Amino acid sequence: MTPKLDSTPRKQPKQDRSQATVEAILMAAAHILTELGLDSFTTNRVAERAGVSIGSLYQYFPNKKALLFALAQQDAEKMQQLAQEHLTNVEHLTIAQVVQQIVRAAIAAHSANPRLHQVLHEQISRDQVMPAAAESQVENLLRSFLEQRRDQLKPENLDLTVFMVSRTIESLIQRAILDRTPWLESGELEAEITRLISGYLVKS
Amino acid sequence: MTPKLDSTPRKQPKQDRSQATVEAILMAAAHILTELGLDSFTTNRVAERAGVSIGSLYQYFPNKKALLFALAQQDAEKMQQLAQEHLTNVEHLTIAQVVQQIVRAAIAAHSANPRLHQVLHEQISRDQVMPAAAESQVENLLRSFLEQRRDQLKPENLDLTVFMVSRTIESLIQRAILDRTPWLESGELEAEITRLISGYLVKS
DNA sequence: CTAAAATATGAATGATTACTCATATTTTAA
């Protein structure tokens, strides 16, 4: 008897019609979150933007939180996928080169929809119910890479290292994007983060 | 005719009595924000906790945002003060030693009331009206230190360097505190951040 | 002592919003 979470989908859409409804709702939700912000994110507004009655929304999402949950899942999947792509066939590269790959991938991932990503992130840290899966998945990729190169690494504590690296990259990029710094476009940021992390990781 | 901000205090408390009221309100506000979170942060609840009528609250704060504004100002002052204390009489130290001082100060600053600090931080990035003064003040201290040691530094772009250093330290500490990692207590975090930043800054 | 100024009160207002439910329409499958 697994107690179902509040945010469990209310019912599975079976027909094409309802599938389209769910997609429209999710798109509208993302749009309102990014364009109008969390304060304007009301279930009625989402339904309206989706061109769907408020009742229909509640057919598939038992409450507002479930909507955010669903968006977070989508976001996590995209992140995970991007990380995968950039972290395969990497055996022949130096650590510094791989770090550059990672930084580049992270910039790409965050550039896609930074505001949505940020809002979801804040909700995750507020709500225990949300999937921190997004990070932990990506962090697992990082961890396995670091394990493979363990002999070339300066830090001893692998968990701490994963924390330092992932958190540093994530926050620098996130902030740079939201602040619209020029260092993103110019490539300076990528270079500096790469140097910061490489110097920290590699045995001198 | 400077258009007054919404968050301008409604009236200045002149008597001791009203001074006490304002302080009680601010204390209650901080308490509710940290203990119950932003969702439970209602003006009526703050007034109740302060032992004051809702009307009195609105005598001194024209709206809810003004309350957050006032808290943010208090917080900024404390941060600024702590940074000052830890960054004086530093001329005879190496860069690595100073970085350690900074990291230690930052840990102390954030440990004081991490949740309050985080909530205010999030509001600042959401609202344009809020004082980003907190960071910029501390960043100025950092900038002037880096300027003094410019010849020993590897990075060329000072603004970018300030961004990298302040943002990295801030986010690593914030996250470590909120995640309750054991690396804080053990001192490992302080050592690792210091190494990360020092390696990045100092000419090899 | 007294009137004006400062301060405090809290019920009431109006607006917002998450969510429900009774009913209507559409699709499926037999």
Next chain:
DNA sequence: TTAAAATATGAGTAATCATTCATATTTTAG
């Protein structure tokens, strides 16, 4: 063809909350 299942509708409900205002109490100053 038809009944059941799936899907859609949106006015309505109840709760919450920021803010106001008319009134009451306290303090100050002359």
